[in-house]
Amino acid sequence: MVINIPLEYCPENKWIFLNELRGVEEQMVSGSRSIDAIMLLDACIGSVVESDFVVSKSASLTIPDREAVLTALYENTYGPKVETTVQCRECKQPFDIDFILSDLISSLKPNEANAGKEANGFYVFTTNNGISFRMCTGDDELAVMGMKPKQAEEVIISRCLIKGDRKKARKEIPKAMSQLAPLIDVDIDTICPDCETGQKFHFNLQSYLLNSIIRDKKLLTFEVHRLAVHYGWGLNEILQLPRSIRHNFLSILETG
Template sequence: MTSAAGPDTVHLVPLDPSGRRRAMLREPAGADEQSVGGTTTADAVRLLDRLLTDDPASAVRPGDAATLTVVERDLLLAAAYRLGWGPRISGVVTCAACAAPFDLDFRLADLADRVRAEAPAGVVTLDDGVTFRLPTAQDEAAVLGLPPDEAERALLARCLISGAPETHGPRVEQAMAGAGIDLDLAATCPECGHGADIRFQIQDYLLATIRCDWATLIHDVHRIAVAYGWSLTEILSLPRGSRRAFVALLDGEPIPRTAERS
């Protein structure tokens, strides 16, 4: 079987507002979905190392995902979601005031653009001269297993470049808070007008989506194998958009336009 991957299955993802630091990411395939075992940072790093491509235009290559800042990692996870599952995040939220369900729907690209524009790049200097950098997965792995308070202090010590953790720690932690696509989204219930903040974390959302889609992946593999006689390896190597398009065609349904990723 020849590959069904088209030229648009690899995308350039800007990692900073200038666009000078960037990564090349390919669309997730079934084998990538099958490799996801949980929703931890380690799971996210392993997935990104599979999806990053060794391209001269990329500032990060396969094996570099653990060195990315939390913002850069989340931007790539958002891009992976858009490549494989489309441009919008949709869900149903239950109002805490009146218990009525209402829809939550937004363009992931808009959220990623906002986070990218607001994210500190490189070394951050506060107005009192204290400097720090954002944590990476390597930093998080180094404090894994420590009691929460001790882990927090150890992570701060790793990221603080100048200044004293005891004196300047709270300000640095406040400056770090909300970095990445891990934030509260404002939502209003259309029934009663009650406002609420809905927590959205791209890492949890993407990895949980992949794990919840396991039955869909198995269905797709079976459908394509029966229809075309392709091997498991061949089917799992298909970009997700191509695989879903083949299944839609076999079922007489409109082909999903996952190429509309922006």
């Protein structure tokens, strides 16, 4: 299934089209950094529509727009819920956590609407102290890969700063960005059902999605083997199947 996602932090009503995950994309995920997310999204971006309104490179997305695309990819792959098991930090017993991803995202949304002014393909935001900036993109993150964290942050701020004092910008821009578009990188309050100890579960959408795909890669080998043995299909043919279709064939085999 192809899904289309409107980009909220990119002017001119742009969209991205995303194909369903196939084995060939699942197989290539090996980490949970931004570059891993960018490579995965680029492999999933659909080319069914060629239009000035359609974005075809995920590195050009602002971070909040990339998170919206990753959310859509998560929901298309795993459904609306996040379901996981954690170990209690007190009694060490495992317990289940589940929540609806869209509910979590709605709870993070800022009250104020996006009030950026369009300039050169970006929304430009201005703080009360006159610092004008654009949102950070994947291209900015790729440009600082390999740098030490402090240097990387400084380079990103100077790339995103449009107008204003650099010193002030260093303080204000990160705060202003997270107020305008909070990342899906939060601590969720939970209580262990066994010993009733309250504790936090850290949820970062990008790393949760990428690590879920990495975890499933172990199953992928068995799934490919099963389909190859039963239908006589080649490796490439099976890896090109959309994940839901691959799973449909496997459930037919399971139910006999």
